[in-house]
Amino acid sequence: MTDARTEILRRIRAAAVPPAAAPPRHYLRHAPGLAEDDRPAVLALFAERLAEYGATVLPAEDPATAVAEALGDARTAVVPAGLPAEWTARWDGEARSDRPPLTHARLDATDAVLTTCAAAVADSGTLILDGGPGQGRRAATLLPDLHVCVVRAAQVHSALPGALAGLDPRRPLTFVSGPSATADIEMIRVKGVHGPRRLAVVLLP
Amino acid sequence: MTRSFLGWPAFPAAAEREVGNRQLRENVRRATHTIRGKRAVLAAERPDWDALRDSAAAIKDQVLADLETQLLRAEEKVTAAGGTVHWARDAAEANRIVTELVRATGETEIVKVKSMLTEEIGLDAALEAAGINARETDLAATIVQLGDDLPSHVVVPALHRNRSEIRDIFVREMGRHGRPAPDGLTDDPAELAEAARLHLREKFLGAKVAVSGANFLVAETGTLVVVESEGNGRMCLTLADTLISVVGIEKTVPSWQDLEVFLQLLARNATGERMAPYTSTWTGTTDGDGPRTFHLVLVDNGRTRALADPTGRQALRCIRCGACMNTCPVYERTGGHAYGSVYPGPIGAILNPLLKGLDDPQTASLPYASTLCGACNEVCPVRIRFTDVLLDLRAQVADGGQHPVERAALGAVGGVMAHQAAWKAAVKTATTAGPLLPRRIKLPGALGGWTDSRTLPAIPKESFRGWWKRTQGDTK
Numbered sequence: 001m002t003d004a005r006t007e008i009l010r011r012i013r014a015a016a017v018p019p020a021a022a023p024p025r026h027y028l029r030h031a032p033g034l035a036e037d038d039r040p041a042v043l044a045l046f047a048e049r050l051a052e053y054g055a056t057v058l059p060a061e062d063p064a065t066a067v068a069e070a071l072g073d074a075r076t077a078v079v080p081a082g083l084p085a086e087w088t089a090r091w092d093g094e095a096r097s098d099r100p101p102l103t104h105a106r107l108d109a110t111d112a113v114l115t116t117c118a119a120a121v122a123d124s125g126t127l128i129l130d131g132g133p134g135q136g137r138r139a140a141t142l143l144p145d146l147h148v149c150v151v152r153a154a155q156v157h158s159a160l161p162g163a164l165a166g167l168d169p170r171r172p173l174t175f176v177s178g179p180s181a182t183a184d185i186e187m188i189r190v191k192g193v194h195g196p197r198r199l200a201v202v203l204l205p
Numbered sequence: 206m207t208r209s210f211l212g213w214p215a216f217p218a219a220a221e222r223e224v225g226n227r228q229l230r231e232n233v234r235r236a237t238h239t240i241r242g243k244r245a246v247l248a249a250e251r252p253d254w255d256a257l258r259d260s261a262a263a264i265k266d267q268v269l270a271d272l273e274t275q276l277l278r279a280e281e282k283v284t285a286a287g288g289t290v291h292w293a294r295d296a297a298e299a300n301r302i303v304t305e306l307v308r309a310t311g312e313t314e315i316v317k318v319k320s321m322l323t324e325e326i327g328l329d330a331a332l333e334a335a336g337i338n339a340r341e342t343d344l345a346a347t348i349v350q351l352g353d354d355l356p357s358h359v360v361v362p363a364l365h366r367n368r369s370e371i372r373d374i375f376v377r378e379m380g381r382h383g384r385p386a387p388d389g390l391t392d393d394p395a396e397l398a399e400a401a402r403l404h405l406r407e408k409f410l411g412a413k414v415a416v417s418g419a420n421f422l423v424a425e426t427g428t429l430v431v432v433e434s435e436g437n438g439r440m441c442l443t444l445a446d447t448l449i450s451v452v453g454i455e456k457t458v459p460s461w462q463d464l465e466v467f468l469q470l471l472a473r474n475a476t477g478e479r480m481a482p483y484t485s486t487w488t489g490t491t492d493g494d495g496p497r498t499f500h501l502v503l504v505d506n507g508r509t510r511a512l513a514d515p516t517g518r519q520a521l522r523c524i525r526c527g528a529c530m531n532t533c534p535v536y537e538r539t540g541g542h543a544y545g546s547v548y549p550g551p552i553g554a555i556l557n558p559l560l561k562g563l564d565d566p567q568t569a570s571l572p573y574a575s576t577l578c579g580a581c582n583e584v585c586p587v588r589i590r591f592t593d594v595l596l597d598l599r600a601q602v603a604d605g606g607q608h609p610v611e612r613a614a615l616g617a618v619g620g621v622m623a624h625q626a627a628w629k630a631a632v633k634t635a636t637t638a639g640p641l642l643p644r645r646i647k648l649p650g651a652l653g654g655w656t657d658s659r660t661l662p663a664i665p666k667e668s669f670r671g672w673w674k675r676t677q678g679d680t681k
């Protein structure tokens with residue numbers, strides 16, 4: 001008896017599919033309706049999309065004040081390695097390091113997580129995490145109920161194609177477009193199921 | 206007990222039963238109309254919508270034309286990144302592989318991310334037979350599982366249930382499988398979602414093994430992609446020690462860049478969002494982040510059979526957005542269960558026969574579960590030409606299999622069916638001008654047969670299309 005792999009590959013060859021043409025790529029590489037290089041418009045769109053999702057958007061010159069505001073009444077927050085220490089200077093809660101790794105139960109019992117991001121997308125209001133400095137591992141951005149993400153303006157791409165091109169697919173990536181949600185009951189949108197129910201974005205120049 | 210579609214009646218009989226259920230029709234109508242409205246707005250927002258669809262269709266065709274190379278590349282990349290790749294010819298083999306992998310961990314309760322493929326192969330039942338309890342974690346999949354029900358939609362499997370039915374299921378069943386529903390639970394959707402959050406949280410935190418599907422497998426990098434809304438996917442993909450992803454061989458896309466096409470189409474078309482709340486990607490395993498062991502099970506289960514069908518192979522482009530069923534006038538009235546498969550609606554009407562063959566009356570009835578109105582052609586993000594495939598499959602039913610009467614009848618029709626306009630004209634002629642076709646031909650009345658037995662005594666006075674136009678499917 002041949003093994004499954006050999007057999008499946010044989011069936012594929014036997015299907016004799018004729019060669020296909022190279023795919024056309026005539027779609028937009030930036031957000032529809034915006035000029036490609038209009039940075040203020042890109043940032044305004046990003047903030048607008050996040051607000052539509054019900055996320056809090058805090059444009060800030062000074063990260064420490066905005067972070068303290070975004071963390072609000074959270075008493076505890078995971079602060080991943082690589083996040084600038086001065087960002088939490090004005091917040092008086094308990095910052096928890098994830099080194100050594102916190103248990104899942106401990107993460108679950110932490111109010112918030114504060115991170116940076118790898119990139120962002122204006123058109124869909126998306127934050128992209130790749131586990132790089134200041135972002136932590138995936139469990140840490142998942143179990144706490146409030147996620148505060150600090151984004152620099154230069155990280156915001158107009159649309160998805162620009163952001164994808166700069167990412168490293170070998171890293172585990174999480175694309176976050178608004179807080180966790182479901183519409184599984186009569187197509188009525190309910191915010192907050194398993195992921196963080198609240199999302200706040202601090203937008204630095 | 207896990208219910209399954211095994212032994213399901215052919216479409217006309219199943220449809221007749223479902224159409225008689227007023228509650229179900231009302232639930233399905235409301236849900237499909239809501240998604241349709243949202244989708245239309247977000248598709249219209251893209252001036253390049255058709256360009257995205259052109260690219261998506263062409264990328265999928267490129268994969269299908271080069272599937273061996275693409276799969277071998279994916280296998281090499283996943284392996285290099287620390288994953289283990291398994292191949293399964295059919296459902297039984299896939300179930301055996303997953304069962305053995307779970308057994309090797311010693312775990313008896315595992316968590317699952319919603320996956321149509323694992324529904325297709327009946328994985329939950331196979332695991333149950335081996336003493337392994339697989340808990341669904343997507344809200345709709347949880348509703349289906351707790352209610353010992355069957356999925357009726359590829360995106361929203363519990364679309365046929367309304368809030369009060371869901372409340373009753375939660376109150377009755379949650380306690381039997383873990384944390385009970387909160388006291389005084391009402392049918393408010395937010396309260397129901399919160400009940401699911403609480404019920405499942407303890408399962409996520411304790412889970413050692415997770416099973417997922419994938420929306421895409423990027424051959425160039427060996428990267429898997431899961432698109433979801435609730436965060437249950439992230440929980441499973443991140444918190445378990447062992448992750449087993451069961452993926453159909455047609456889910457492959459060649460390059461990382463291709464995701465820019467599919468991720469911009471999928472959520473817009475599926476739920477009317479620009480992006481779904483969460484998209485997770487992973488390549489093998491990563492030290493200190495997520496599962497330490499990763500298995501990828503590549504499944505054929507009829508896909509190579511579909512691939513060998515020159516007209517039908519385009520059905521393998523499907524990215525399971527659900528838009529074709531949301532827009533289908535037949536689905537709207539029958540709901541998903543009538544199709545007897547986890548793939549209902551227009552895609553089910555073509556994919557099931559292509560995957561399983563036309564030898565059995567149930568699959569052979571599916572190509573007739575359509576008015577050929579072509580609404581699905583217009584919304585499909587990968588430009589599947591449903592009407593072409595439906596007509597081709599009808600011709601195949603006529604040419605072979607176990608339908609000698611229809612074979613004779615259709616032989617007489619010949620090439621007429623190759624063209625929709627000609628087909629309409631032929632049916633109209635047949636019904637108004639009398640039997641140009643042999644008696645007992647079932648074609649024009651195949652769906653009219655909802656109210657009739659499978660074998661019609663004669664061509665109905667009115668064609669199905671005509672009847673549909675007049676009554677919009679109201680049989681009562």
Ligand code: SF4
Nearest residue numbers: 523524526527529585
């Ligand atoms: S066939 Fe097309 S419209 Fe239907 S679910 Fe698949 S991709 Fe979506």
